[in-house]
Amino acid sequence: MDAPETRYAPPPGQAAIVEALKRGDERTFSDLVAEFSPSMLRVARTYVSSRAVAEEVVQEAWLGVISGIGRFEGRSALKTWIFRILTNIAKTRGEREGRSVPFSSVGGREGEGEAAVDPDRFLDAGRWAGHWTSAPSRWPELPEEQLVGRETVGVVEAAIAALPEVQRTVITLRDVEGWSSEEVRNALDLSETNQRVLLHRARSKVRKSLEGYLDGVQT
Amino acid sequence: MSDQQLTCEELVEIVTEYLEGGLSDAKRERFEEHVVVCSGCANYLDQIRITIELAGRVTVDDLMEESKIELLAAFRDWRRE
Numbered sequence: 001m002d003a004p005e006t007r008y009a010p011p012p013g014q015a016a017i018v019e020a021l022k023r024g025d026e027r028t029f030s031d032l033v034a035e036f037s038p039s040m041l042r043v044a045r046t047y048v049s050s051r052a053v054a055e056e057v058v059q060e061a062w063l064g065v066i067s068g069i070g071r072f073e074g075r076s077a078l079k080t081w082i083f084r085i086l087t088n089i090a091k092t093r094g095e096r097e098g099r100s101v102p103f104s105s106v107g108g109r110e111g112e113g114e115a116a117v118d119p120d121r122f123l124d125a126g127r128w129a130g131h132w133t134s135a136p137s138r139w140p141e142l143p144e145e146q147l148v149g150r151e152t153v154g155v156v157e158a159a160i161a162a163l164p165e166v167q168r169t170v171i172t173l174r175d176v177e178g179w180s181s182e183e184v185r186n187a188l189d190l191s192e193t194n195q196r197v198l199l200h201r202a203r204s205k206v207r208k209s210l211e212g213y214l215d216g217v218q219t
Numbered sequence: 220m221s222d223q224q225l226t227c228e229e230l231v232e233i234v235t236e237y238l239e240g241g242l243s244d245a246k247r248e249r250f251e252e253h254v255v256v257c258s259g260c261a262n263y264l265d266q267i268r269i270t271i272e273l274a275g276r277v278t279v280d281d282l283m284e285e286s287k288i289e290l291l292a293a294f295r296d297w298r299r300e
Contacts, residue, residue: 024298038279130226135259175274200235
């Protein structure tokens with residue numbers, strides 16, 4: 001722990017959290033469960049067949065955290081450690097269910113060949129080829145209560161729910177939960193390019209749904 | 220890299236790479252120059268930013284209450300051991 005070579009610096013406050021967990025502090029444990037479980041469910045969902053199995057996987061992962069915390073030495077972020085436990089369990093469960101591993105095989109290719117914006121929206125010939133035929137509108141001019149209203153958030157939620165599983169997980173972790181791209185790549189074992197492509201496809205589709213809704217409302 | 224300008228159709232495909240800070244300096248410059256003169260693409264970039272902002276307001280699926288209660292009980296048991 002006091003090796004001078006250690007380059008890894010745990011996030012501020014982590015030592016206190018780990019200490020409290022080892023001491024058996026219930027509040028710390030339930031805070032952690034509340035903080036991480038939604039993301040854990042989402043990640044688990046990409047490996048297993050149903051919501052119910054994902055719930056079991058997350059529970060099992062927490063039991064693994066409880067039994068392993070005494071040996072956690074803080075050489076990685078607690079979050080990284082917890083998600084490693086989770087993905088190991090989820091992968092095993094998925095394999096037992098006969099599911100193929102989503103990322104390395106199909107997952108990385110999810111969404112390849114899809115345009116972010118319908119090609120019909122661009123001129124296809126002439127001097128202005130590739131330029132907008134119908135340009136996107138200025139959303140900030142919409143009334144605030146409409147733009148950020150509950151109904152609009154509902155449209156985003158539905159659009160995310162309709163995405164292919166891996167895209168859905170990437171956008172949920174990045175944009176809903178606010179993870180960094182590095183955290184997402186680690187938890188899902190994705191290359192930088194794959195992470196970005198999946199995020200790009202996901203955001204593009206959600207934007208498109210929003211456009212359909214907001215511009216429909218506008219006129 | 221050629222001097223050729225970025226089209227709108229190309230720009231919408233690299234918007235994520237731009238926001239992730241993954242573009243080369245030359246490509247980033249072309250991106251930014253384009254957005255300055257093209258209101259359609261400026262709006263598009265805005266729309267993507269708003270999309271990200273709105274996604275941050277979505278509530279996510281959580282564990283069932285019973286599961287949380289069971290986990291807390293397991294944590295308590297572990298402490299007693």
